[in-house]
Amino acid sequence: MESTMEHAHPSRKLYLLIFFALVVGTCVTYLVAKIDLGIWNPVIALAIACIKAILVILFFMHIRYSSKLTILTVCAGFFWLLIMITLSLTDYLTRL
Amino acid sequence: MSTATQPASQLVMPAKHYLNDNYGIRSWLLTKDHKRIAVLYLFSITFFFFVGGLFAAMIRLELLTPAGDLFTSDTYNKLFTMHGINMIFFFLIPSVPAVLGNFLVPLMIGAKDLAFPKINLLSWYIFIVGALFSLATMVTGGVDTGWTFYTPLSSGFVKTHVILMAVGILTAGFSSIFTGLNFIVTVHRMRAPGLTWGRLPLFIWANYAASLIMILGTPVLAITLILLALERGFHIGIFDPKLGGDPVLFQHMFWFYSHPAVYIMILPGMGVISEIVTCFSRKRVFGYSFVAFSSIAIAVFGFVVWAHHMFVAGISTYSAMVFSLLSFAVAIPSAVKVFNWTATMYKGSVSFETPMLYAFGFIGLFTIGGLTGLFLASLGLDIHIHDTYFVIAHFHYVMVGGMVMAYLGGLHFWWPKITGRMYPEGWAKLAALITFIGFNLTFFPQFILGYMGMPRRYHAYPEEFQVLNVLSTAGASILAVGFILPLIYFLYSMRFGEIAGPNPWQATGLEWETSSPPPTHNFEETPIVTEEPYHYGADREVTVVP
Amino acid sequence: MSHNLATTEEHHPALAHQFDTMDQQREASTFGMWVFLLTEIMMFGGLFTAYLIYRHKYYTAFVGGSSSIDVTWGFANTLVLIGSSLTMAMAVWAAQNGKRRQQMIYLALTMILGVAFLGVKAKEYYEKYDECHIPGQVIGKGFNATGGCDAGDPKKGNIADDLESRNVPPAAAAQIARQTEIFFSFYFAMTGLHATHMLIGLGVLAWLFLRAKRGEFGPEYYTPVENVGLYWHFVDIVWIYLFPLLYLISRNGHEIFS
Numbered sequence: 001m002e003s004t005m006e007h008a009h010p011s012r013k014l015y016l017l018i019f020f021a022l023v024v025g026t027c028v029t030y031l032v033a034k035i036d037l038g039i040w041n042p043v044i045a046l047a048i049a050c051i052k053a054i055l056v057i058l059f060f061m062h063i064r065y066s067s068k069l070t071i072l073t074v075c076a077g078f079f080w081l082l083i084m085i086t087l088s089l090t091d092y093l094t095r096l
Numbered sequence: 097m098s099t100a101t102q103p104a105s106q107l108v109m110p111a112k113h114y115l116n117d118n119y120g121i122r123s124w125l126l127t128k129d130h131k132r133i134a135v136l137y138l139f140s141i142t143f144f145f146f147v148g149g150l151f152a153a154m155i156r157l158e159l160l161t162p163a164g165d166l167f168t169s170d171t172y173n174k175l176f177t178m179h180g181i182n183m184i185f186f187f188l189i190p191s192v193p194a195v196l197g198n199f200l201v202p203l204m205i206g207a208k209d210l211a212f213p214k215i216n217l218l219s220w221y222i223f224i225v226g227a228l229f230s231l232a233t234m235v236t237g238g239v240d241t242g243w244t245f246y247t248p249l250s251s252g253f254v255k256t257h258v259i260l261m262a263v264g265i266l267t268a269g270f271s272s273i274f275t276g277l278n279f280i281v282t283v284h285r286m287r288a289p290g291l292t293w294g295r296l297p298l299f300i301w302a303n304y305a306a307s308l309i310m311i312l313g314t315p316v317l318a319i320t321l322i323l324l325a326l327e328r329g330f331h332i333g334i335f336d337p338k339l340g341g342d343p344v345l346f347q348h349m350f351w352f353y354s355h356p357a358v359y360i361m362i363l364p365g366m367g368v369i370s371e372i373v374t375c376f377s378r379k380r381v382f383g384y385s386f387v388a389f390s391s392i393a394i395a396v397f398g399f400v401v402w403a404h405h406m407f408v409a410g411i412s413t414y415s416a417m418v419f420s421l422l423s424f425a426v427a428i429p430s431a432v433k434v435f436n437w438t439a440t441m442y443k444g445s446v447s448f449e450t451p452m453l454y455a456f457g458f459i460g461l462f463t464i465g466g467l468t469g470l471f472l473a474s475l476g477l478d479i480h481i482h483d484t485y486f487v488i489a490h491f492h493y494v495m496v497g498g499m500v501m502a503y504l505g506g507l508h509f510w511w512p513k514i515t516g517r518m519y520p521e522g523w524a525k526l527a528a529l530i531t532f533i534g535f536n537l538t539f540f541p542q543f544i545l546g547y548m549g550m551p552r553r554y555h556a557y558p559e560e561f562q563v564l565n566v567l568s569t570a571g572a573s574i575l576a577v578g579f580i581l582p583l584i585y586f587l588y589s590m591r592f593g594e595i596a597g598p599n600p601w602q603a604t605g606l607e608w609e610t611s612s613p614p615p616t617h618n619f620e621e622t623p624i625v626t627e628e629p630y631h632y633g634a635d636r637e638v639t640v641v642p
Numbered sequence: 643m644s645h646n647l648a649t650t651e652e653h654h655p656a657l658a659h660q661f662d663t664m665d666q667q668r669e670a671s672t673f674g675m676w677v678f679l680l681t682e683i684m685m686f687g688g689l690f691t692a693y694l695i696y697r698h699k700y701y702t703a704f705v706g707g708s709s710s711i712d713v714t715w716g717f718a719n720t721l722v723l724i725g726s727s728l729t730m731a732m733a734v735w736a737a738q739n740g741k742r743r744q745q746m747i748y749l750a751l752t753m754i755l756g757v758a759f760l761g762v763k764a765k766e767y768y769e770k771y772d773e774c775h776i777p778g779q780v781i782g783k784g785f786n787a788t789g790g791c792d793a794g795d796p797k798k799g800n801i802a803d804d805l806e807s808r809n810v811p812p813a814a815a816a817q818i819a820r821q822t823e824i825f826f827s828f829y830f831a832m833t834g835l836h837a838t839h840m841l842i843g844l845g846v847l848a849w850l851f852l853r854a855k856r857g858e859f860g861p862e863y864y865t866p867v868e869n870v871g872l873y874w875h876f877v878d879i880v881w882i883y884l885f886p887l888l889y890l891i892s893r894n895g896h897e898i899f900s
Contacts, residue, residue, distance in 0.1 A: 009734075009735070009738060010731075012732065012735055015728060015731045015732060015735070016728070018728075019724065019725070019727075019728040022724045022727075023721060023724060026717065026720050026721060026724065026885075029885075029886055029890070030713070030717050030890075033713075033886075033890040033893040033894065034893060034894055035894055036894040037894075041890070041892065041893075041894070042886070042890075042891070045886035045890050046883075046886060046887075048886075049882050049883050049885075049886050052879075052882050053879045053882055053883070056727060056875050056878060056879050056882070057875075057879070059731075060727055060728075060730075060731045060871070060875045060878075061871075061872055061875045061876075062868075067669075069284060069673065070672070070673065070676055073673070073676045073677065073680060074676065076312075076680065077679070077680040077683040077684070078683070080312050080399065080680075080683075080684060080687075081683055081684065081687040081690075083399055083400060084316070084352055084684075084687055084688070084691050085687075085690070085691050085694060087400060087402075087403075087418075087419075088348050088352075088691055088695065089694070089695070089698075090412075090414070090415045090418060091344075091348065091403065091411045091412050091415040092412075092695050092698065092699075093698075094412040094414040094415055095411075095412040096412065202660075207660065208659060208660045209659070209660035210660070211660065211670045211674060212670075212674060213658075213660060273681050277674060277677045277678060277681070278674075280677055281670050281673050281674045281677060282670075284670075284673060285666060285669055285670040285673060286660070286661075286666070286670065311677060311680055311681050311684075312680065312681075312684055313684070314681070315681045315682070315684040315685035315687075315688070316684055316685070316687070316688040318685055319685050319686075319688035319689055319835075320688060322831075322835075323689075323692070323831065326827075326831065329780070330777065330778035330780045330781060331778045331779055331780055332777040332778040332823065332824075332827045333777075333823065333824060333827070334692070334824070334827055334831075339823070339824075340700070340821055340823070340824050341824070342695070342696075342699070345692060345695060349688055349691070349692065352688070617659075622662075
C-alpha cells in the first residue's frame with residue numbers, strides 16, 4: 001500500500017498561482033462575452049470553464065498527486081455525464 | 097486444525113457471536129456491526145415484501161372477473177402503483193445488497209467490517225425514513241400515477257400525494273447510494289492479503305457492479321423527483337406541455353435511472369446464483385473471468401438502453417433504432433452468465449438442496465424473462481406489446497422468477513451462517529416447489545394475455561380474457577403459500593433449527609471459515625488468501641473453526 | 643484479542659477499528675469522498691442535461707432571461723467562490739503541516755467568503771422576486787415578464803421590452819418573454835441546489851473549525867479537512883459552469899432575430 005504518493009502536495013505558492021489563473025480565466029470569460037462572436041461565444045465560455053475546472057481538480061483537489069483509482073473515478077464521472085447528455089440529445093436533435 | 101468435519105451431534109453454537117455479543121434495543125439500533133445492520137434490513141424489507149404482496153393480492157382478486165367490480169378504477173390505480181413502488185424501492189432494490197451484501201461482503205473479503213460502518217447504519221435509518229413516507233402516503237390515500245410517475249398526470253392532474261411519495265422514494269434512493277458507496281470503497285481498499293481481484297467471489301463482483309449502478313444512476317432519479325415535486329408544488333412548467341415543458345423529458349430522466357435500476361435488482365441475484373451453482377455442483381465456476389466481467393458489462397451497458405421504455409412516447413425514430421440495437425446488446429452478457437452456470441454444472445456432482453432448487457428455478461425463469469425482453473426491444477414488435485400484459489409477464493419473470501428466487505436461494509444458502517441454525521430442509525424444498533408452480537401459473541398466462549392485447553393497468557377487460565386471468569389469480573394464491581412458508585419456517589428455525597456449524601455446505605469462501613454465527617469482529621485472525629476461488633476438489637482441506 | 647497486523651504502529655486515537663493502518667483509513671475515506679462526488683456529478687448532471695435541452699428548444703427565451711440577471715454580481719460571486727477555494731486549499735495545507743492557528747484562520751475565511759456568496763445570491767433572488775421573475779404563481783408575486791409586474795412601473799421586469807429593443811417584433815417578444823419562465827425555473831433550480839450544497843458545506847466547515855480549534859488535525863491525521871476540501875472545491879466547480887451557462891447567454895447586446 002503505497003503512501004508516499006498521497007503525501008506529495010502542492011506548495012502554497014502553487015495554490016496562489018492557480019488562484020490567479022482562475023481569476024484571469026473568469027475575467028477573460030466576462031470580457032469575451034461582451035463581444036459578438038456568434039456561435040463561438042458559448043464555446044469559448046465553456047472551454048474556459050473546463051480549463052478552470054481542470055485546474056481546480058488537478059491542483060486544489062490534488063488529482064495531480066493522486067492514485068490511478070482516483071483519477072479513474074473522476075474520469076468515470078464525466079464519462080457518465082457525457083453518456084446522459086449525448087444519448088438524450090440523440091432524441092432531441094433528430095426529431096423531425 | 098482438523099482435516100475432517102465434526103459429526104453433527106458434536107456441533108455447538110459458539111459461545112460469543114454477533115447476535116449475543118450485546119443485548120438490548122440500543123445495541124441494535126445504534127449498532128455499527130454490518131451483520132446486525134443486515135438483520136435490521138432483513139426484517140424491514142420482509143415487511144415491505146408482504147405489504148407489496150397484499151396489494152398484489154388485491155389486484156389479482158379484482159382481475160378474477162372481467163368487470164371492474166371490486167374496486168373503483170381510481171382505487172385500482174392506487175393498488176398497482178403501491179404494489180410497484182413497495183416492491184421495487186422498498187424490497188427488490190435493497191434485497192440482496194442490503195441484506196446478504198451487507199452481511200457477506202466484509203466476510204467474503206476477510207475484513208472486519210465495511211469501510212464506513214456509521215454510514216452503513218445511517219443508510220438503514222434513511223431507508224426507514226423513506227419507508228415511513230411511503231407508509232404515510234399509503235394511509236392518507238396513496239398515489240395513483242403508476243410507479244413511473246409520468247407527467248403531466250403526476251405533475252398536474254392527480255390529487256393524490258405525489259410529492260409525499262416522491263420524497264419517500266428519493267430518500268430510499270439515498271439509502272441505496274450510501275450502501276453502494278460503502279461496497280465500492282470496501283472492495284477496493286479492504287481486501288485481505290492475497291485476495292486479488294481475480295480471486296474475489298463472483299458475489300462480490302456482482303455486488304460491486306450493482307454498486308456502480310447505484311451511485312451513478314440513483315442521483316438522477318433524485319433530481320428528477322425533485323423537479324417533479326417543484327413542478328407540482330409551484331406550478332412551474334418543466335414537464336407540463338401546457339406551460340411549455342416536455343413530458344418526454346421526464347421520461348428520459350426517469351428511465352435513465354430506472355432502467356439501470358433493474359440491473360441493480362438482478363445483478364446481486366446473479367451473484368448469489370454463481371455462489372450456489374458452484375457449491376452444489378462441487379465444481380469451480382466455468383469461465384470465472386467471463387462471469388466477472390459480464391457483471392461489469394451489464395452495469396455499463398445498462399446505462400445506454402433506457403429509451404427502450406419510450407419507443408411509443410414520441411422520441412425520434414432514429415434515436416429509437418439506436419436504443420433498440422443497444423438493448424439487444426445488453427442481453428449478451430446475461431446470456432454469457434447463463435451459459436457459464438450451465439457449463440459449471442456439466443460433469444459436476446450436482447445435488448438438490450433447497451438453494452440449488454432456487455438456482456435452477458432462476459436459470460430457467462430468468463432465461464425466459466430475458467428472452468422476452470428481446471421481443472420488447474424489437475421496435476416493430478414493441479408497438480404491439482408495449483403497455484400490455486406481455487411487459488408485465490416479462491418483468492415478473494426476471495424480477496420474481498429471477499430475482500426473488502435468487503434472494504430466497506441466497507437466504508437459504510447463508511441462513512446457517514447468519515443464524516447458526518439450519519432451516520428444515522423438507523419444508524424448504526416443498527416451499528421451493530410450490531413457489532415455482534405458483535409463479536408459472538400466475539405469470540405464464542400473462543404472456544398470452546399481453547400478446548392477445550390485454551392492456552396493463554386496466555381493472556376491467558373483455559370477456560375473452562377471463563379464463564387466463566382466473567388461471568393467473570389461482571397461481572397467485574399458490575405463489576402466496578410458497579412465500580409464506582419460508583416466513584414461518586425461518587422464524588421457527590431461529591429458535592428450534594438444527595445447529596449448523598461453520599460450514600454445513602462444505603463450501604469454499606472466507607465466510608465459511610469462521611464460526612456460524614460469526615463473532616462481531618468476523619475473524620479471530622485476518623485470513624490470508626492463497627488459493628483460487630471455488631477450489632473444489634477431492635484434495636480440499638476443510639477447516640473447522642471451533 | 644488483538645487482531646491488528648501492524649503491531650509496531652502506535653494506535654492513533656483516530657484509527658477506526660475496521661482499518662489496519664492510518665494510511666488505509668486515509669485512502670479509504672478520500673476514495674469514499676470521491677465516490678460521493680461522483681454521485682453529485684450525476685445529480686447536477688441531470689439538471690444540466692435538462693437545461694441543455696431547454697436552452698436548445700427555447701434559445702431566445704434563454705437569452706431574454708439571461709440578460710435580466712445582473713452579470714456583475716454573477717462575476718463578483720464567481721471570484722468570491724474561487725477565493726474561498728483558495729482559502730480552503732490553504733486550510734488543508736495548514737492541517738497537513740500541523741499549523742493550528744492558520745487552520746482556523748483559513749477555515750474561517752472560507753466560511754466568510756461562503757456567507758458572502760450566499761448573501762449576494764439572496765440579494766439576486768430578492769431582485770428576481772421584486773421583478774416578478776419567480777416562476778409559477780404560488781410563491782412570489784406571480785410570474786410576469788411582459789410589464790404587468792408593477793402597475794406604476796411598466797418597465798419593471800419587462801423582458802418583452804428588452805427584447806423589442808434588440809429588434810424582436812412585439813408579438814414575438816411577448817411570447818418569448820412568457821417563455822422565459824422556464825429559464826427562471828432552471829435558474830432557481832440550479833442555483834438553489836447549488837446554494838443548498840453551500841449551506842451544508844458551511845455547516846460542515848463550522849464543525850471542522852471546532853475540531854481544528856481542539857487541535858485534532860496534524861500531519862498524521864488531516865483527512866477530514868482534505869475531504870471537506872474536496873467537497874468545497876466540487877461546489878466551486880459547479881458554479882464555474884453555472885456562471886457562463888446562466889449569466890452569459892448572448893450578452894453582447896447585439897440584435898437577435900435579424
